[in-house]
Amino acid sequence: MSALVAERLSHWFGSDPALDSVDLLVDRGDHVAILGENGAGKTTLLRILATAIRPSSGKLEIMGLDALRERRRLRGRIGYVAHTPGLYPALTAAENLAFFCDLRGADRERVPEMLDLAGLSQVARKRASELSRGMQQRLAIARAVLHDPLLLILDEPDASLDAEGPELLVRVMKDRTTVLATHDQALATRLCQRTVVLRRGRVFGAGSRLRVVQ
Amino acid sequence: MTRYFYAAGGAVLLMLAAAGMIFFFAPEDALQREVQRIFYLHVSSAIAAYGCFAVVLLGGVVYLWKDSLVADRLARAAALVGVVLTTVTLVMGMLWAKPIWGTYWTWDARLTSTLVLWIIYAGYLLVRRLAAPGRQAARFAAVVGIFGFVDVPIVHFSVTWWRTQHPGPVVINDALPPEMLATFLFTMVCTLILAGVLIAIRYRIETLLDAKPVAAVVSAPTQTEPAR
Amino acid sequence: MRFATVAVAIARKDLMSEWRTRELVPALAQFVVLALVIANFGFQIDSHNASAIAPGVLWLALVFAGLIAFGRAFAAEREQATLEAMLMTGAQPAAIFAGKALAAGLLLVVCEAVLLPALGLLFGVDVSAGLVGAVLLATIGMAALGCLFAAMVAQLRARELLLPLLTLPLWIPFIVAGGQAVQSAMGGSGAFDQAVKLLLDFDILFVVLTSLAARFVLDD
Numbered sequence: 001m002s003a004l005v006a007e008r009l010s011h012w013f014g015s016d017p018a019l020d021s022v023d024l025l026v027d028r029g030d031h032v033a034i035l036g037e038n039g040a041g042k043t044t045l046l047r048i049l050a051t052a053i054r055p056s057s058g059k060l061e062i063m064g065l066d067a068l069r070e071r072r073r074l075r076g077r078i079g080y081v082a083h084t085p086g087l088y089p090a091l092t093a094a095e096n097l098a099f100f101c102d103l104r105g106a107d108r109e110r111v112p113e114m115l116d117l118a119g120l121s122q123v124a125r126k127r128a129s130e131l132s133r134g135m136q137q138r139l140a141i142a143r144a145v146l147h148d149p150l151l152l153i154l155d156e157p158d159a160s161l162d163a164e165g166p167e168l169l170v171r172v173m174k175d176r177t178t179v180l181a182t183h184d185q186a187l188a189t190r191l192c193q194r195t196v197v198l199r200r201g202r203v204f205g206a207g208s209r210l211r212v213v214q
Numbered sequence: 215m216t217r218y219f220y221a222a223g224g225a226v227l228l229m230l231a232a233a234g235m236i237f238f239f240a241p242e243d244a245l246q247r248e249v250q251r252i253f254y255l256h257v258s259s260a261i262a263a264y265g266c267f268a269v270v271l272l273g274g275v276v277y278l279w280k281d282s283l284v285a286d287r288l289a290r291a292a293a294l295v296g297v298v299l300t301t302v303t304l305v306m307g308m309l310w311a312k313p314i315w316g317t318y319w320t321w322d323a324r325l326t327s328t329l330v331l332w333i334i335y336a337g338y339l340l341v342r343r344l345a346a347p348g349r350q351a352a353r354f355a356a357v358v359g360i361f362g363f364v365d366v367p368i369v370h371f372s373v374t375w376w377r378t379q380h381p382g383p384v385v386i387n388d389a390l391p392p393e394m395l396a397t398f399l400f401t402m403v404c405t406l407i408l409a410g411v412l413i414a415i416r417y418r419i420e421t422l423l424d425a426k427p428v429a430a431v432v433s434a435p436t437q438t439e440p441a442r
Numbered sequence: 443m444r445f446a447t448v449a450v451a452i453a454r455k456d457l458m459s460e461w462r463t464r465e466l467v468p469a470l471a472q473f474v475v476l477a478l479v480i481a482n483f484g485f486q487i488d489s490h491n492a493s494a495i496a497p498g499v500l501w502l503a504l505v506f507a508g509l510i511a512f513g514r515a516f517a518a519e520r521e522q523a524t525l526e527a528m529l530m531t532g533a534q535p536a537a538i539f540a541g542k543a544l545a546a547g548l549l550l551v552v553c554e555a556v557l558l559p560a561l562g563l564l565f566g567v568d569v570s571a572g573l574v575g576a577v578l579l580a581t582i583g584m585a586a587l588g589c590l591f592a593a594m595v596a597q598l599r600a601r602e603l604l605l606p607l608l609t610l611p612l613w614i615p616f617i618v619a620g621g622q623a624v625q626s627a628m629g630g631s632g633a634f635d636q637a638v639k640l641l642l643d644f645d646i647l648f649v650v651l652t653s654l655a656a657r658f659v660l661d662d
Contacts, residue, residue, distance in 0.1 A: 012348070013346055013347065013348065014346065014347030014348055015347070050530065051530075052526055052529070052530060052662070053662045054349070054662050056348065056349075072532045072534070073532070074532075075529075075530055075531065075532035076531075076532040078530075080530050082523060082526060082527070083523075084522070084523040085523070086522055086523035086524045086526060086527035087522065087524070087527075088455065088459060088522065088524060089522065090458070090459040090462045090463050091455065091458070091459065095458075099451060099455050100527070100531060102447060102448070102451035103448055103451060103452075103528060103531040103533045104531045104532065104533075105444060105447070127462075143527075278658055330611045330614060333607065333610075333611050334608075334611045336607075337604070337607045337608045337611075340600075340604060340607065341594070341598070341604065341608070344598040344599050344600055344604065345597075345598055349662065350597070350662075353658050353659070353662075354594050354597075354598075354658075354659065356658065357590075357594065357655045357658055357659055358594075358608060360651075360655070361587075361612060361651065361655070362611070364647075364651070365611055365612050365614075365615075368615050368644070368647075369611070369614050369615060371615075372614065372615040372618040372619060372640070373618060375618075375640070376618055376622065
């Protein structure tokens with residue numbers, strides 16, 4: 001059973017087309033990079049794959065479940081890092097993680113573990129608003145793997161990463177099916193064995209460790 | 215498109231016939247004199263408006279339940295027609311009130327709840343406008359439509375419970391002489407038909423608006439097999 | 443039960459945030475006191491009309507404070523993209539909604555703890571337990587409705603305009619029944635018991651409806 005099967009995913013906002021008939025097949029353990037310029041539809045695609053929004057048309061199956069019907073169940077097994085970190089500024093790093101633990105029904109003991117993984121143990125008691133952008137991004141990544149998800153979806157995780165960031169990415173992606181979106185071809189080839197290029201909502205090309213000529 | 219033209223023409227003719235009945239057939243009211251003739255259209259449009267909002271409610275519920283675009287489209291069309299009819303009701307009511315009570319407005323149950331009705335569905339149309347077109351707009355509008363429909367009788371009840379000033383429901387008590395009743399029933403039927411035709415026409419417009427070209431992507435090559 | 447855990451966690455989080463930033467409650471408290479002061483001038487309050495006008499002033503102040511409080515409950519989430527983060531945990535949207543409404547309602551209650559004594563003091567009216575009970579009852583339904591539409595409006599443009607437009611028509615029954623209850627409690631004529639029963643009925647109806655509607659408003 002493949003981890004993710006997307007068939008003819010299309011999405012439009014009103015009459016504005018965002019995705020046009022995207023097919024995607026991801027096997028377990030695959031690391032797939034979605035490359036494309038701004039506005040190519042990467043974020044829209046990722047949000048659909050993460051079950052944040054429903055596609056206007058098309059089919060999506062994740063881990064054998066129909067993603068359009070079993071969204072809530074799937075969300076328990078998916079880790080998603082969105083474009084903006086989505087953290088609570090007034091809460092500390094530890095409290096942010098604890099809160100999301102509570103929402104997921106996960107054990108709070110995971111919190112110090114995750115903070116350690118992300119290299120944030122020193123700033124556990126600092127409010128999220130006081131953390132640097134890079135630290136916030138790391139915290140968001142840690143949050144995404146709190147519940148040990150089977151599928152990881154990352155929207156431009158490199159966007160505000162600091163020096164420790166890429167190493168964290170490698171660690172969380174290890175042995176975990178991942179789909180990530182990025183501009184950065186170097187990062188894509190470093191982290192992922194496969195790349196898919198999106199252009200104006202359509203799949204423009206795909207391959208393994210593709211060297212893409214724009 | 216011509217069948218819409220004929221339907222519209224027919225509805226207009228019916229309304230003219232109703233107008234004729236109102237002015238030439240129905241007798242003048244002993245107390246309120248000529249002004250009372252407003253009542254026929256005023257009450258008819260109120261009832262037609264409620265009918266429209268019932269369609270909006272139904273469309274909203276079916277949309278939320280079955281994800282039906284047709285239901286949403288119908289709700290859109292009916293909401294617009296309903297707001298127009300409610301405006302007509304309010305204006306006629308005010309024109310009627312001034313000579314009869316000496317004031318354009320009072321805060322009794324019926325007027326208040328009609329005004330609230332208008333505000334709610336004006337809000338409905340605004341939400342449709344401002345939301346992301348497609349699913350978000352349909353979802354939000356359905357919720358507004360459902361709450362709005364539930365709210366109006368509750369507002370009416372609340373204000374009645376508190377005080378009232380509207381003249382008694384003329385239709386229900388048999389004090390209406392047969393000519394007036396007949397005129398009223400005929401006008402109401404004509405107005406309902408008019409409302410129906412307007413909704414049908416608007417529905418057609420919405421269908422055309424929905425079908426605007428989608429994903430007209432130009433030169434990117436199409437993929438032939440799933441990206442692997 | 444997951445529902446309760448989620449709702450309580452969210453309510454706690456919101457209250458904790460408010461405690462730390464202290465943005466909303468002081469502003470609301472100042473606002474309602476100011477509203478009372480202005481009412482004094484606007485309505486030309488004297489010892490004769492004070493008790494007649496007091497119920498109206500109470501509801502006016504409460505309605506505007508409510509709009510601010512509930513509007514804020516979701517505006518902040520939207521800005522920080524945290525609403526989506528909460529939904530992505532797989533928590534039930536109705537539970538998320540319940541937590542938010544609970545917290546926002548409690549914050550409004552804190553504001554009422556300032557409003558009611560101030561009203562009693564400045565308008566010379568008797569703030570009885572019955573009055574307080576009626577106001578609390580109304581707050582429940584108003585919080586449910588206010589938060590539902592605040593959640594909706596937070597996802598749209600022109601939210602300051604739209605929130606009152608959508609919410610006020612639905613608050614009218616609460617204001618009518620609540621106004622009657624407050625007036626009766628202050629020693630005016632009227633059916634206090636009936637009014638309170640109405641408030642309770644409205645609460646039940648709208649809490650149920652908003653809970654059912656929550657998933658269509660919060661989630662896609």
